[in-house]
Amino acid sequence: MEKYLTLLSFGDQGWSDEIAWGVLITVSLALATLPLGLFIGFMIALGKQSKEWTVRTAADIYTTIFRGLPELLTLFIVYYGLQIGIQLVLKLIGFDGAIEINSFAAGAVSLALVFSSYASEVFLSAFRAIPKGQYEGGYALGLRHGTVMRMIILPQLIRIALPGLGNLWMILLKDTALVSAIGLTDILRQTGIAARVTKEAFLFFGIAFLLYLVLALISSIALNRIEAYGKRGEQAR
Amino acid sequence: MNGAAEGLVAAQPAPVPPPKPWTRSRIAGYLLMAFWIAATAGLVVYLYLAWDLDKIERYGPKFLSGLYVTLTLVGVSIVIGAVISFPVALGRMSKNIIINRLAFAYVYIFRGTPLIAQLFLIYYGLGSFRQQLEAVGLWVFFRDAWNCALFAFSLNTAAYQAEILRGAIESVPRGQWEGAEALGLNRIHTFWKVILPQALIVALRPYGNEIILMIKGSAIVALVTVFDLMGETRRAFSRTYDFQAYIWAAVFYFVMVEALRNVWNRLEARLTRHLLR
Numbered sequence: 001m002e003k004y005l006t007l008l009s010f011g012d013q014g015w016s017d018e019i020a021w022g023v024l025i026t027v028s029l030a031l032a033t034l035p036l037g038l039f040i041g042f043m044i045a046l047g048k049q050s051k052e053w054t055v056r057t058a059a060d061i062y063t064t065i066f067r068g069l070p071e072l073l074t075l076f077i078v079y080y081g082l083q084i085g086i087q088l089v090l091k092l093i094g095f096d097g098a099i100e101i102n103s104f105a106a107g108a109v110s111l112a113l114v115f116s117s118y119a120s121e122v123f124l125s126a127f128r129a130i131p132k133g134q135y136e137g138g139y140a141l142g143l144r145h146g147t148v149m150r151m152i153i154l155p156q157l158i159r160i161a162l163p164g165l166g167n168l169w170m171i172l173l174k175d176t177a178l179v180s181a182i183g184l185t186d187i188l189r190q191t192g193i194a195a196r197v198t199k200e201a202f203l204f205f206g207i208a209f210l211l212y213l214v215l216a217l218i219s220s221i222a223l224n225r226i227e228a229y230g231k232r233g234e235q236a237r
Numbered sequence: 238m239n240g241a242a243e244g245l246v247a248a249q250p251a252p253v254p255p256p257k258p259w260t261r262s263r264i265a266g267y268l269l270m271a272f273w274i275a276a277t278a279g280l281v282v283y284l285y286l287a288w289d290l291d292k293i294e295r296y297g298p299k300f301l302s303g304l305y306v307t308l309t310l311v312g313v314s315i316v317i318g319a320v321i322s323f324p325v326a327l328g329r330m331s332k333n334i335i336i337n338r339l340a341f342a343y344v345y346i347f348r349g350t351p352l353i354a355q356l357f358l359i360y361y362g363l364g365s366f367r368q369q370l371e372a373v374g375l376w377v378f379f380r381d382a383w384n385c386a387l388f389a390f391s392l393n394t395a396a397y398q399a400e401i402l403r404g405a406i407e408s409v410p411r412g413q414w415e416g417a418e419a420l421g422l423n424r425i426h427t428f429w430k431v432i433l434p435q436a437l438i439v440a441l442r443p444y445g446n447e448i449i450l451m452i453k454g455s456a457i458v459a460l461v462t463v464f465d466l467m468g469e470t471r472r473a474f475s476r477t478y479d480f481q482a483y484i485w486a487a488v489f490y491f492v493m494v495e496a497l498r499n500v501w502n503r504l505e506a507r508l509t510r511h512l513l514r
Contacts, residue, residue, distance in 0.1 A: 047269075054266030061273050068494040069487055070456035072467060077483050084480055170349075177351035181460055188354060195361060202362035209354050216349035 007198055008207075015194040015204070022190035023211060029107055029176050029186065034169070036112040041119025048124050059120070066117035071110070072178050078110040079103065079182045107179035115172050122164035126157045159230045166223040173215055187211050280484065287481040296473045296482070303469030304489060306383075310458065310465060311451045314387055318394035325399035326406065340399070347396035353457045355393055360385040360461045386458040390451065397447050405440035406432060438509060445501035449494050456490075466490065 010016045047059035066074065083101050090099065130153060138148035180189035191208040195201040257263070328340030347355065363370065363379050370376040378384050409432050417427035459468035470486040473479070 050262055050266065052260075052262050052266040054270045055262055058266065058269035058273055064495070065491070068491045070453040070467065070490055072456040072459070073470075073483065073487055073490060076471075077487060080474075080483065081480060174351040177353045178457070180353075188351075188357065192357065192361075200365065202358070202365035205354070205358040205362040209350050209358050212350040212354055213346060 004200075004203065007194075007200060007203070015190075015198070018190045018194065019187065019204075019207065019211070022185055022187040023215075025104075025184060026173075026176050026186040027215070029104060029111070029179060029184070030169075030173050032104075032108045033111040033115060033172060033176075036108065037115030037119055037168075037172070038165075040112060040116035042123055044116060044120035045123035045127060048120065049127060063117040063120055066113050071114050071175050072181060074114055075107065075110045075178055075182060078113070079106040082106060103179065103182045103184040106182060107176070107184055111172060111175055111179075114175065115168060118168050118171070119165065122161050122168065123157070126161035126164070127153075129160050130156055162223075162227050162230055166220075166227070169223065170216060170219060173219060174212065177212070284481060284484065287479065289479075292473075292477060292479065296469070296477075299464075299469045299473065300466065300485065300489070303464055303466040304493075306463065307452070307455050307465040307467075310383070310386060310390065310463075311448070311455050314390035314394055315448055315451060317387070317391040318398050321391065321395035322398035322402055325395060326402040329399060329403045330406065344396045344399055347393050348400070352389065352393050352454050353460065356386060356389040356457060356461060359389045382458070382461045382463045386455075386461065386463055390455065394447060394451055397450075398444070401440050401443040401447065402436070404443075405436035408439050409435045438512075441505050441508065442501075445497070445505075449497055452493055452497070453490070 006013050008014055008016055010020075044059045044062055047055045050056055050059075069077075079101060083099060086099050086101070090097070134152055134156070135148055138152045143151070176186060177188045180186050180192065183189070187208050191204040195204040198204070325340050325343055328336045329344065331337050331340070359379070360382055363385070367376060370379060379388075413431055413435065414427060417431045422431070455465060456467040458465050459471055462468070464472065466486055466489055470482045473482040
């Protein structure tokens with residue numbers, strides 16, 4: 001028992017500080033991906049309702065590709081592909097040397113690609129749930145297109161899209177575990193190192209498992225709160 | 238007399254439609270399409286230039302065997318998961334509070350944690366209990382990474398499938414139960430002959446999505462030394478440093494997922510044709 005307590009303590013003997021760092025990396029990776037993914041996803045959703053068939057097709061191709069590839073493969077392609085691509089470009093302009101891409105950035109970009117392709121579908125169905133009269137009413141008041149979008153459509157859109165986006169957040173949180181494969185020191189990587197060094201695999205992978213569960217639990221509580229906050233106008237009626 | 242007809246203007250050709258204005262979205266659309274076309278062309282040219290008969294002969298069969306491993310792993314775990322999901326779904330709908338909570342906990346735990354964490358816990362973690370497992374004779378099973386992956390995937394997909402099944406069964410209106418009862422059918426017959434066929438139609442699309450998610454999710458077994466499609470890709474890349482390995486893997490996965498999606502759309506259209514109005 002004492003052995004386990006030492007293993008789980010903070011400081012030189014224990015692994016808790018390393019694992020806490022891993023939790024920080026996991027959470028910050030998910031939080032860094034979120035705005036990027038939401039922005040791209042929103043843009044793709046706008047593209048999918050464009051009057052131009054070219055824009056619609058281009059947006060559809062984007063979602064089809066990134067929903068069809070495994071997340072792990074997207075991650076590897078972004079990580080190694082960018083590395084090789086940048087090296088080629090640098091070689092062309094005469095610089096020779098090994099370039100290493102920040103694995104955090106590669107992780108955030110590839111997770112955002114996957115997240116945005118799913119988010120665009122959520123946004124699209126939310127857009128379809130808003131009646132056309134909302135736009136027309138805004139234009140009748142003399143508001144500009146951008147203002148109508150920002151002041152009238154977006155507030156309703158977010159409320160409708162919130163449950164779907166909440167699900168995507170949970171998926172994103174779980175997908176961050178994949179970045180351990182490209183060497184980012186997230187929860188799984190840190191517990192994996194601890195498991196290898198101490199030979200207590202079940203203990204440390206069990207801790208990783210529980211930590212993800214706790215993160216999911218916290219997220220679902222927070223998402224419920226946000227959803228209730230979004231619905232506070234409806235409850236009054 | 239005959240003036241009215243003569244006074245008519247002869248038929249004119251339709252006016253020329255006004256030229257389509259070059260709006261910003263139209264320009265953006267052309268640029269985006271140009272980007273995708275250029276990307277596709279670049280990919281084809283890249284694969285053509287990188288085509289190396291030596292590598293294809295050496296790694297091509299390995300890719301195919303990796304594909305086979307991926308497909309069997311996903312296929313078997315989906316079937317085992319479907320079998321496990323049945324009691325779990327029934328447990329989720331049970332009025333017995335203990336069974337209900339247990340089923341809920343199972344579903345929550347497996348849906349709330351990453352599949353890769355579950356896989357690592359089973360593959361690496363169970364190694365800590367080697368003596369105990371050897372004593373009960375299970376070590377032979379858990380020693381093998383493929384078996385561990387199958388075990389983890391089956392448990393994981395069972396949790397997701399249980400939720401799909403529960404949602405589908407609960408979506409069948411209660412009048413169906415009542416109608417069957419009025420006809421004198423017992424509950425088991427009602428469930429198998431009346432409720433389940435209707436529920437499975439509702440569940441068809443989520444099931445298809447789950448299979449696609451499993452195909453994509455199965456790529457992580459490469460991290461526990463199973464040589465599936467992803468594993469073979471990583472091995473080929475680490476030996477040749479040739480990036481086309483990943484591109485080929487992407488093509489394989491993409492074709493698999495898109496083919497399944499199209500087959501599933503056809504299947505759904507076929508099975509729901511009686512619902513068309």
